[in-house]
Amino acid sequence: DAGITQSPRHKVTETGTPVTLRCHQTENHRYMYWYRQDPGHGLRLIHYSYGVKDTDKGEVSDGYSVSRSKTEDFLLTLESATSSQTSVYFCAIRPGTGNTIYFGEGSWLTVV
């Protein structure tokens, strides 16, 4: 258990609506990540954070924004959801002393 809680775990939303996924960690890790997982693709990095208010883009950042106003929370926002954003979203953390990242349990998002 990496001390990560994602919410909501499942959501169905309509095209064009905004959606925010929340990642909450309890162990004060500096590095946090948002990935998406789709059939035929490995996990792909959307955005990551290396501290409060410090974020950067990953390889599939278009259509997504993030915010980190507190160490424990990393929010992923889809400003206007599209069907191509139907996916499973995983939050992850990386303890500062290592290279391994640890994942949360995922958020299943369906955009109809």
Add this chain to the structure above:
Amino acid sequence: GESVGLHLPTLSVQEGDNSIINCAYSNSASDYFIWYKQESGKGPQFIIDIRSNMDKRQGQRVTVLLNKTVKHLSLQIAATQPGDSAVYFCAEKLNTGTASKLTFGTGTRLQVTL
């Protein structure tokens, strides 16, 4: 939750046998590798890791082998159990000097038959 990766390569192994799952990685500059296990509807779970200055590393019932010459990684699971049924995938980290960014493979599904 839905199952991700419905068309993954599948390895079918009888309970008690050893399993070998392979992964070809892409970049010779990668300096760190990880194996993850993902059960249906759950997040990826860390199994074992290895640095590029090593050829082999053992854990509890698992061994990872690294062949840098051919950029190949394998995960061996001894005495495979039904609870080992899952999707397994490898990840590599480039030595970029920045916050680590991992590149993930698409995975192999391990089915353990009784």
